[in-house]
Amino acid sequence: MGFDTAYEAISEESDSGHRWAFGTGFTDPLAGVDTSVPAGVDGLDLAAYCLMLGDDGLIMSHRLQQWLARAPELEEETALANIALDLLGQARLLLTRAGTADGSHRTEDDYAFGRTDREFRNVRIAEVADTDFAGLVARLLVFSTWRLALLVRLRGSADPVLAAVAAQGVKEIAYHRDYAAQWVIRLGDGTDYSRQRMEAGLAAVAPLVAELFAQSAVEERLAGVAVNPVELRAEFDAVLAQVLAEAGLAWPDVAGLAGVSGLSGRDGVHTEAMGYLLAEMQSVARALPGATW
Amino acid sequence: MLTLADLGILRDVAVTGTRVVVSLTPTYSGCPAMAEIRAEVASRLGAAGFAEVEVRTVLSPPWTSDFISPEGRRKLAETGIAPPRSRPKPTGGPVPLTLFARGPRVDCPVCGSADTERTAAFSGTACKDLYRCRACAEPFEHVKEV
Numbered sequence: 001m002g003f004d005t006a007y008e009a010i011s012e013e014s015d016s017g018h019r020w021a022f023g024t025g026f027t028d029p030l031a032g033v034d035t036s037v038p039a040g041v042d043g044l045d046l047a048a049y050c051l052m053l054g055d056d057g058l059i060m061s062h063r064l065q066q067w068l069a070r071a072p073e074l075e076e077e078t079a080l081a082n083i084a085l086d087l088l089g090q091a092r093l094l095l096t097r098a099g100t101a102d103g104s105h106r107t108e109d110d111y112a113f114g115r116t117d118r119e120f121r122n123v124r125i126a127e128v129a130d131t132d133f134a135g136l137v138a139r140l141l142v143f144s145t146w147r148l149a150l151l152v153r154l155r156g157s158a159d160p161v162l163a164a165v166a167a168q169g170v171k172e173i174a175y176h177r178d179y180a181a182q183w184v185i186r187l188g189d190g191t192d193y194s195r196q197r198m199e200a201g202l203a204a205v206a207p208l209v210a211e212l213f214a215q216s217a218v219e220e221r222l223a224g225v226a227v228n229p230v231e232l233r234a235e236f237d238a239v240l241a242q243v244l245a246e247a248g249l250a251w252p253d254v255a256g257l258a259g260v261s262g263l264s265g266r267d268g269v270h271t272e273a274m275g276y277l278l279a280e281m282q283s284v285a286r287a288l289p290g291a292t293w
Numbered sequence: 294m295l296t297l298a299d300l301g302i303l304r305d306v307a308v309t310g311t312r313v314v315v316s317l318t319p320t321y322s323g324c325p326a327m328a329e330i331r332a333e334v335a336s337r338l339g340a341a342g343f344a345e346v347e348v349r350t351v352l353s354p355p356w357t358s359d360f361i362s363p364e365g366r367r368k369l370a371e372t373g374i375a376p377p378r379s380r381p382k383p384t385g386g387p388v389p390l391t392l393f394a395r396g397p398r399v400d401c402p403v404c405g406s407a408d409t410e411r412t413a414a415f416s417g418t419a420c421k422d423l424y425r426c427r428a429c430a431e432p433f434e435h436v437k438e439v
Contacts, residue, residue, distance in 0.1 A: 027328050032316070032349025075413040075423075082415040089323020093352075148388060164352035168322050170388065171355070171439045172419075178391045179414055185392060235387055246392055 029092045029108070030161070035100035038158055041225055046159060047102035048121070048218045049226050051111065052266060053150075054094030055122035058112055059274075060143055061087035062281050063130065072133055079179055083140070086172040093165045100161075113285030117275050118268040124257070125208040127265075127274045134194070137183040138201035144177035145239045146212045149232040158224045181243045188247030195249070203252040210256035212236075216266045295368045297330065301360025304351045311344040318356045321419040358420075358438050370402045375424065375435035399435045401426035411435075 037043045064084035071077035092108050099106040106114075125143055130136040151173060154166035187198040213233045219226040244251060263269040284291070297303040297317070305316040315334055319327050331348045338346045358377035361369070366376035378397055396411030406428035413423040421434040 027331055029327075030350060031331075032347065033352060075415070078413065078417070079415040082419050085323040085325070085419055086321060087323070089319075089321060093322060152388060160353065164355070165322070167353065168319075168355040171357075172322060174388045175414070175437075175439075177388075178394060181390060181392055182394065239387075239390060242390060243392070 028096060029089075030096045030100065033161060033164075035097065035161060037101055038160070038225075041159060042221065043101045043103060045218050045222050046162075046225060047098040047104075049222055050094045050098035050101060050162070052121040052216070052218070053154075054091045054098060054111070055120050056126050056143075056147065057087040057091035057094065059120065059122045059277065060126040061085075061091060062277060063126065063128075064140075067130070067136065076133070080136075083176045083179070086169075086176070090165060090169050090172070093161075097161050097165070101159075109285070113282045117270055117278055120265075120270065120274065120278070121268060122265055122270075123208075123211055124265040124271050124274075125205065125212065127270060127277055128204075128208065129273055129277075131204065132197060132201070133183075134187050134197040134201035135204050136201075137180050137187070138198065138205045140176065141180035141184050141243065142205050142209060142212075142240070144173050144180055145236050146232060148173040148177050149235045149239075150227050150229065153227040153231070157226070162225065177239075184243055184249070185247040188244070188249040198247070198249060199252070202249065203254060206252045206254045207257035211259075211264050211266075214264075214266070218266075295365060295372070297334070299362050299365030299368060301362065301365070302330070302356060308343075311342070312347075313338055313343045313345070314347045314349060316349045316351045318351045318360075320356045324419060326418075358436055361436070369436060373402050373431075373433055374421070375399045375402045375433055377436040377438045380438045396422060396424070396435075397438060399424055401429060401431065402433055403431045404429040 037046060061084040064080050064087070067080045068077060071080055091112075095108040095111040098111060099108075125139060128139070130139060148170065151166040151169045155163055155170065157163040157166065184198060187194040189195075213229050213236075215228055215230050219228060240251065257271075259267070260269050300320075302318050302320060303315070304318050305314075307314045315338070317327070317330065317334070327350075334348050335346045357380055359380050361377065369376040378399070394411075394414065396414070398407065399409055399411075400407050401409050401424075404426060406426055408427040409424050410427065411422060411424050412432070416423040416434050420436055420439070422437050423432065424435050425432045
């Protein structure tokens, strides 16, 4: 049955109680998907791995959402909103997968809004605040290049749910990477001033790169299910070299950002920015637990 | 009317007596219309007399724009949205980088002119980008090839 206007559609009387609108409760993104844990796979490790990749998406998405109403042009704002939406969608699937893998049946909301900073497992590059648009596209290029290389390999995971989420995500992240690469080239190969800003953006993100290629104990135990991030480095370096050559930029020679006693994002040890980010992201859920509207 | 089947997101419908199981595939991971579509399908089938309605998500194989039927493409164009072209065949190995994208050549869904240009890589929804026609000056959306 068609409607002449969107208003007519949403105001239609419904007896089923299924009427849905934004903010009135999302449905399980894995409804009807077989979420049994494959034989021989440790459910707790699988859940921990899903949180790593899900938190990367969720926290990066939140940082991108903070650009809304601040982007330099409407087209870029639309782009950043769409990229944030793709990452949020991937995060929803991954966090929901975590709650089915560990048997806790925690929901995506439980994970997103009920954990403290030490319980988040995202890499630190996802959480840092952007000082300007050049800094954002530098961070987005690095993040997307790394995540794309990861998801391409994750399509062969022994966990069919992870493999399916990855297969869908590859197409999305490839588009994000192209967007970021094209802006790095425009700014790097633009005016002297735009190049300086782009160089500063790369210098700000460079210390956060080494962490992306360190294998955690969980990833090591999940051979066949998880991707070993060490194996992503060569592809990452080749893509970055291609973009930087086109942009006339050099990769900055800066030291990596140290962890705390060797611990970093994957261990739940974050930068100072993370607490502020969560304070904002979780404020409504913490003030009004379980609220719907 | 453009249907779920036209868009290729309807994967299967299985009817057993008064029970029906509908399988749907999201276009993009974060498509915000999925919850609305699921609720609408359940509500319509309930109203049509099915005592038990189940709506399942199917993630694999992932949706691609090639799933949109010829009928779906015609209806998209009728509503002013340029339908996707055939998706380039995925190659093995690393995903190639596109550094200077102008977007595919797309005919204007309003006047049919081939003299169009892409104005933005993203648009109002994740599945579309934005073009304009140099001949009739209309801006229009195009469903991306993914």
